[in-house]
Amino acid sequence: MPQNGAVDGVRGLLRTWIRPGAVTAAQGLLIALLSLATHVALFVLSLVSLLLIPVFGVGFALFPVVTALVRLCVGLHRRLARWGGVEMATPYLPAPAGAQFGTWRRFRWVVGDPATWRDLSWLLPGAVTGAVCLAAFVLPVYGLEGVLGLPLVLHLTVGFGYGPFWPIDNLFEALLCFPLGALFLVGGLAAGRWLVWLHLAFARFFLPPTRTAELALRVRQLTVTRAETVDAQAAELRRIERDLHDGAQARIVALSMSIGLAEQLVGDDPEAVRRLLAEARETSGQALAELRGLVRGIHPPVLAERGLAGAVRALALAVPLPVAVTVDLPGRPAAPVESAAYFAVAEGLANVSKHSGASRAWVELGHTDGRLTIVVGDDGRGGADPAAGSGLAGMGRRLAAFDGTMVVTSPAGGPTVISMELPCELSSPRISPSSGTG
Amino acid sequence: MRVVIAEDLALLRDGLIRILEAFGCQVVAAVDNGPSVLPALTAHRPDVAVLDVRLPPTFTDEGLQAAIRARAEIPGLPILVLSQHVEQLYARELLSDRLGGVGYLLKDRVSHVDQFVDAVRRVAAGGTVMDPEVVAQLLASRSGAGPLDELTPREREVLGLMAEGRSNAAVAARLFVTEKAVNKHINNIFSKLRMPPSSDDNRRVLAVLAYLHGEDGRRPRTPA
Numbered sequence: 001m002p003q004n005g006a007v008d009g010v011r012g013l014l015r016t017w018i019r020p021g022a023v024t025a026a027q028g029l030l031i032a033l034l035s036l037a038t039h040v041a042l043f044v045l046s047l048v049s050l051l052l053i054p055v056f057g058v059g060f061a062l063f064p065v066v067t068a069l070v071r072l073c074v075g076l077h078r079r080l081a082r083w084g085g086v087e088m089a090t091p092y093l094p095a096p097a098g099a100q101f102g103t104w105r106r107f108r109w110v111v112g113d114p115a116t117w118r119d120l121s122w123l124l125p126g127a128v129t130g131a132v133c134l135a136a137f138v139l140p141v142y143g144l145e146g147v148l149g150l151p152l153v154l155h156l157t158v159g160f161g162y163g164p165f166w167p168i169d170n171l172f173e174a175l176l177c178f179p180l181g182a183l184f185l186v187g188g189l190a191a192g193r194w195l196v197w198l199h200l201a202f203a204r205f206f207l208p209p210t211r212t213a214e215l216a217l218r219v220r221q222l223t224v225t226r227a228e229t230v231d232a233q234a235a236e237l238r239r240i241e242r243d244l245h246d247g248a249q250a251r252i253v254a255l256s257m258s259i260g261l262a263e264q265l266v267g268d269d270p271e272a273v274r275r276l277l278a279e280a281r282e283t284s285g286q287a288l289a290e291l292r293g294l295v296r297g298i299h300p301p302v303l304a305e306r307g308l309a310g311a312v313r314a315l316a317l318a319v320p321l322p323v324a325v326t327v328d329l330p331g332r333p334a335a336p337v338e339s340a341a342y343f344a345v346a347e348g349l350a351n352v353s354k355h356s357g358a359s360r361a362w363v364e365l366g367h368t369d370g371r372l373t374i375v376v377g378d379d380g381r382g383g384a385d386p387a388a389g390s391g392l393a394g395m396g397r398r399l400a401a402f403d404g405t406m407v408v409t410s411p412a413g414g415p416t417v418i419s420m421e422l423p424c425e426l427s428s429p430r431i432s433p434s435s436g437t438g
Numbered sequence: 439m440r441v442v443i444a445e446d447l448a449l450l451r452d453g454l455i456r457i458l459e460a461f462g463c464q465v466v467a468a469v470d471n472g473p474s475v476l477p478a479l480t481a482h483r484p485d486v487a488v489l490d491v492r493l494p495p496t497f498t499d500e501g502l503q504a505a506i507r508a509r510a511e512i513p514g515l516p517i518l519v520l521s522q523h524v525e526q527l528y529a530r531e532l533l534s535d536r537l538g539g540v541g542y543l544l545k546d547r548v549s550h551v552d553q554f555v556d557a558v559r560r561v562a563a564g565g566t567v568m569d570p571e572v573v574a575q576l577l578a579s580r581s582g583a584g585p586l587d588e589l590t591p592r593e594r595e596v597l598g599l600m601a602e603g604r605s606n607a608a609v610a611a612r613l614f615v616t617e618k619a620v621n622k623h624i625n626n627i628f629s630k631l632r633m634p635p636s637s638d639d640n641r642r643v644l645a646v647l648a649y650l651h652g653e654d655g656r657r658p659r660t661p662a
Contacts (some may be wrong), residue, residue, distance in 0.1 A: 281549050288546045301523045305499040314527040
């Protein structure tokens with residue numbers, strides 16, 4: 001048992017001290033190296049390219065190139081920040097069409113983006129805070145050297161210094177390397193965490209998008225999704241109009257003609273009247289069937305009656321392979337979200353039965369952190385590509401209207417898993433015994 | 439035959455009453471909303487009930503819920519459910535108590551007055567009547583491994599017609615074969631689905647249930 005206790009103790013030490021300490025030291029080293037190696041050079045290059053603008057316009061071509069390098073460097077810093085648990089979104093405006101390197105359009109885009117200047121103004125102060133992060137690596141390593149007794153060994157062989165004793169004069173000073181090393185190690189690990197945090201906190205003033213830029217990005221995204229939604233809705237209405245016009249409406253015209261004709265013949269030819277009425281009934285049946293199909297496409301009745309959970313179960317029954325449905329929803333999403341989710345699942349399952357060659361599939365509905373999560377998976381051949389299939393792309397567009405996202409993983413050989421998320425709140429659960437019978 | 443009707447649209451309710459009374463049924467109660475269905479059924483204990491799925495106040499599936507609750511209280515109470523659309527899910531829920539005396543039809547079918555009245559009578563007599571649309575949906579979605587796949591196409595056809603609630607004679611007439619041939623198909627179906635020997639009516643219901651429930655190992659279900 002004491003052995004186990006020791007193992008657990010070492011594990012605990014590893015988890016709480018050594019691993020995070022090593023991570024911080026590594027972060028400090030990488031930040032410092034990146035800052036020291038690139039920032040000053042990039043800043044000077046930027047300055048030079050700006051100064052070269054009057055010189056035959058060389059700067060016009062050069063500045064965007066240097067800016068691309070700056071963005072690469074700052075991008076690496078953002079990734080390091082994410083590793084350190086600090087999320088920074090990318091603030092750059094999207095490149096306009098035809099903005100290749102060397103074009104005037106490229107220059108205007110780069111110069112017109114406030115993020116360019118924020119990056120540039122951060123380079124020098126960022127180099128200072130970044131360089132300080134080197135201590136997060138050097139101090140613990142120096143401490144480790146002392147703890148391991150390296151100065152003692154070197155003192156006995158070639159002569160060496162450590163800490164305040166330089167060079168080490170006697171054995172007592174050499175032995176002091178153990179407590180001094182421990183002090184450097186612990187102090188370095190504690191300070192390192194603060195130094196890295198300080199660097200990231202400072203970078204957060206410059207590197208993430210400003211509130212204005214964030215709003216501008218949001219507006220641009222909303223404009224795109226709104227345009228797509230409006231287009232999709234217009235197309236949908238056109239389809240419904242055409243279906244009604246060519247289908248149910250035409251049949252009802254035929255129906256009233258049959259009835260009118262029967263009315264004319266009612267006294268003279270009972271046999272013909274009977275035939276006409278049978279025809280009329282047939283036609284009304286066809287019109288009803290068409291209307292049913294149309295209603296299903298607009299808002300499936302089972303969705304209205306049973307909500308998303310029941311409607312997805314009904315969908316699963318109609319697929320010619322076994323579909324495991326797992327639903328964990330404590331309430332109901334708003335009707336438009338339910339509808340979008342339903343059609344996304346329907347499209348997903350349609351793809352499964354049409355293209356996947358799967359022998360089984362699964363649908364999972366859940367709700368976490370204010371998001372409705374939907375997973376449609378199958379064990380088929382994989383290789384589904386949202387860019388190629390209009391069905392998957394349509395699903396993505398439908399979800400984008402609700403700020404939803406869709407991720408498709410479909411390696412060749414399967415399995416295919418489509419994960420969707422829709423931000424939404426759930427209403428309180430419906431009081432109904434339907435779960436007992438479903 | 440004493441009938442209870444639940445239908446919220448006055449036009450359709452009156453039409454149903456007129457049709458049923460013309461064929462000698464007595465409509466003892468006709469209600470137009472969900473909450474009054476169950477009291478009407480328990481108070482009158484009709485020979486058969488004809489219920490619309492979607493009723494006020496919520497216009498969801500209170501007709502179906504009332505049917506399931508009524509049959510929990512009065513096991514085997516014959517109920518014919520009408521709807522503008524049919525769902526396999528609802529068919530399975532209606533059939534899950536395995537007692538027969540259940541019908542599930544599209545409202546369109548009412549226009550074939552004689553066939554509709556025939557369906558009402560068969561449900562009242564404890565038969566099972568499924569809309570051809572339900573059967574078509576099932577045929578479209580069925581293709582897995584299991585006893586149902588051992589059936590020949592002809593036997594599937596016969597089973598489908600049985601699910602619609604047709605008698606042997608009606609099946610024979612529909613398929614242009616003799617009743618004897620139909621009997622033979624049905625016996626084959628029973629043995630392939632491993633139905634224990636029992637009364638023919640009960641086995642018919644069980645065969646239809648196998649058909650609807652997918653008792654081919656795909657979706658094992660126990661009645662609620």
